[in-house]
Amino acid sequence: xxxxxxxxxxxxxxxxxxxxxxxxxxxxxxxxxxxxxxxxxxxxxxxxxxxxxxxxxxxxxxxxxxxxxxxxxxxxxxxxxxxxxxxxxxxxxxxxxxxxxxxxxxxxxxxxxxxxxxxxxxxxxxxxxxxxxxxxxxxxxxxxxxxxxxxxxxxxxxxxxxxxxxxxxxxxxxxxxxxxxxxxxxxxxxxxxxxxxxxxxxxxxxxxxxxxxxxxxxxxxxxxxxxxxxxxxxxxxxxxxxxxxxxxxxxxxxxxxxxxxxxxxxxxxxxxxxxxxxxxxxxxxxxxxxxxx
Amino acid sequence: xxxxxxxxxxxxxxxxxxxxxxxxxxxxxxxxxxxxxxxxxxxxxxxxxxxxxxxxxxxxxxxxxxxxxxxxxxxxxxxxxxxxxxxxxxxxxxxxxxxxxxxxxxxxxxxxxxxxxxxxxxxxxxxxxxxxxxxxxxxxxxxxxxxxxxxxxxxxxxxxxxxxxxxxxxxxxxxxxxxxxxxxxxxxxxxxxxxxxxxxxxxxxxxxxxxxxxxxxxxxxxxxxxxxxxxxxxxxxxxxxxxxxxxxxxxxxxxxxxxxxxxxxxxxxxxxxxxxxxxxxxxxxxxxxxxxx
Numbered sequence: 001x002x003x004x005x006x007x008x009x010x011x012x013x014x015x016x017x018x019x020x021x022x023x024x025x026x027x028x029x030x031x032x033x034x035x036x037x038x039x040x041x042x043x044x045x046x047x048x049x050x051x052x053x054x055x056x057x058x059x060x061x062x063x064x065x066x067x068x069x070x071x072x073x074x075x076x077x078x079x080x081x082x083x084x085x086x087x088x089x090x091x092x093x094x095x096x097x098x099x100x101x102x103x104x105x106x107x108x109x110x111x112x113x114x115x116x117x118x119x120x121x122x123x124x125x126x127x128x129x130x131x132x133x134x135x136x137x138x139x140x141x142x143x144x145x146x147x148x149x150x151x152x153x154x155x156x157x158x159x160x161x162x163x164x165x166x167x168x169x170x171x172x173x174x175x176x177x178x179x180x181x182x183x184x185x186x187x188x189x190x191x192x193x194x195x196x197x198x199x200x201x202x203x204x205x206x207x208x209x210x211x212x213x214x215x216x217x218x219x220x221x222x223x224x225x226x227x228x229x230x231x232x233x234x235x236x237x238x239x240x241x242x243x244x245x246x247x248x249x250x251x252x253x254x255x256x257x258x259x260x261x262x263x264x265x266x267x268x269x270x271x272x273x274x275x276x277x278x279x280x281x282x283x284x285x286x287x288x289x290x291x292x293x
Numbered sequence: 294x295x296x297x298x299x300x301x302x303x304x305x306x307x308x309x310x311x312x313x314x315x316x317x318x319x320x321x322x323x324x325x326x327x328x329x330x331x332x333x334x335x336x337x338x339x340x341x342x343x344x345x346x347x348x349x350x351x352x353x354x355x356x357x358x359x360x361x362x363x364x365x366x367x368x369x370x371x372x373x374x375x376x377x378x379x380x381x382x383x384x385x386x387x388x389x390x391x392x393x394x395x396x397x398x399x400x401x402x403x404x405x406x407x408x409x410x411x412x413x414x415x416x417x418x419x420x421x422x423x424x425x426x427x428x429x430x431x432x433x434x435x436x437x438x439x440x441x442x443x444x445x446x447x448x449x450x451x452x453x454x455x456x457x458x459x460x461x462x463x464x465x466x467x468x469x470x471x472x473x474x475x476x477x478x479x480x481x482x483x484x485x486x487x488x489x490x491x492x493x494x495x496x497x498x499x500x501x502x503x504x505x506x507x508x509x510x511x512x513x514x515x516x517x518x519x520x521x522x523x524x525x526x527x528x529x530x531x532x533x534x535x536x537x538x539x540x541x542x543x544x545x546x547x548x549x550x551x552x553x554x555x556x557x558x559x560x561x562x563x564x565x566x567x568x569x570x571x572x573x574x575x576x577x578x579x580x581x582x583x584x585x586x
Binding site: 002006011017019020021023026037038051053054055056059060 | 294295296297298299300301303304305309310311312314315316318319322330331332333334335336337340343344346347348349350351352353
């Protein structure tokens with residue numbers, strides 16, 4: 001029920017037409033009985049400053065920020081959380097009486113999405129595919145999870161090295177190596193690792209027959225394989241890994257938990273969702289994506 | 294159900310905490326199955342330009358504009374409807390791809406609220422109490438309704454004369470006179486009139502024992518008496534008039550129909566509400582106001 005106290009939140013990006021955030025946050029609003037409404041605002045790069053001023057002048061509650069504004073938004077905010085300062089990117093803005101602070105909830109969403117599997121990460125050997133914004137959040141989270149080492153596998157070696165440098169200097173990691181995706185050493189890397197994480201869009205709908213690791217022969221049942229892609233629910237990368245006995249997980253729960261963390265930041269309350277509720281929202285999102293599993 | 298296509302609308306003003314618009318428009322949204330949400334944004338005069346820029350840059354659908362911004366908003370819009378140009382005030386902004394046009398739906402809301410009583414106005418003699426923004430909208434509507442003459446009764450004669458001038462020059466009225474509220478001639482004016490309209494806030498909650506016409510002895514059953522105040526539902530002015538046999542109407546339906554006209558402007562569709570629906574929304578608004586009748 002809308003009334004004059006209802007707070008407006010929104011995801012801003014371009015495009016945002018296909019964003020799942022409005023559906024996810026509408027579910028949170030109902031689940032936690034928040035006096036709020038959530039929308040998607042398509043904002044041009046050239047209108048970004050106006051959009052943040054709109055947040056302030058209209059007294060909106062906050063924004064989620066998505067591609068391509070996650071980095072450029074920072075020049076228009078009044079304050080940043082520690083993780084945003086370290087990552088140089090934000091996905092959540094909170095407005096309090098015209099003062100706008102930027103937060104990043106992706107690393108947190110990743111960690112919370114792991115559930116019981118989080119215990120695997122302490123001291124683990126991890127291969128991360130990709131070196132973009134998502135990889136940055138994941139590598140930052142791996143620092144918090146105190147993994148043993150991280151191998152960053154990326155087509156562009158320069159970008160991977162930049163991320164490796166940040167990981168060593170700022171994210172608390174002690175062993176980080178960088179590999180060109182074309183190297184034959186890949187199978188060795190995989191067989192020596194405990195955890196594989198795809199942060200690239202390879203395998204995402206509609207190119208569902210592609211995998212970040214075309215030769216999956218080095219994967220075995222000791223592996224935990226995570227794909228940030230959530231559409232399809234089971235990418236070729238994950239399907240191959242599962243066939244080889246590995247435990248696998250898609251990016252859907254990370255999407256849910258990064259959103260949940262935004263809600264906690266906005267409303268200043270530590271909301272939780274139980275197992276049945278998690279199943280419920282997964283189902284809603286999969287239906288929206290047209291995933292039948 | 295919110296999704297990424299949901300359009301956001303809002304009332305902007307100061308204060309807006311007690312605005313009924315969010316509840317009214319939430320009802321329209323559900324009734325007409327609009328993919329929209331409606332909020333109240335408290336906007337300072339100093340933030341008004343930023344607010345209109347926020348409307349543009351965030352791609353909101355539109356605003357209702359209330360006190361104290363109805364006039365000052367006009368310097369920030371790209372276009373105005375004919376009635377806004379004539380009235381110098383707006384209560385509705387529509388945003389289309391960053392182009393913002395201002396509309397005024399109060400005169401329309403007044404006319405539509407009359408229902409079958411509208412027929413009384415053609416050739417009628419009308420006394421209007423007050424000469425502020427609301428009086429302006431009413432006198433403009435009286436021009437459209439082709440009344441015979443209008444007497445404007447107001448404490449400040451200067452303001453009343455200014456309105457009378459506009460009525461004669463721009464609103465299509467041919468006979469307009471102005472009276473000081475303290476004049477003894479008031480009873481004569483009333484007994485010669487067919488219709489009395491209070492556009493002031495006299496009698497509004499909590500000062501419910503006040504009436505714009507303390508001596509109601511000149512009112513008789515030939516009169517149609519309208520009060521723009523809707524809280525209480527029956528002001529002392531209306532209660533006295535009813536006791537003397539007059540037909541009376543409160544401002545609640547005008548509130549509803551000015552809102553409906555905004556919805557039509559925003560969505561480009563001629564939505565209608567039937568008698569039962571009108572009863573339903575009246576009841577919702579009265580409940581919100583704490584009116585038990």
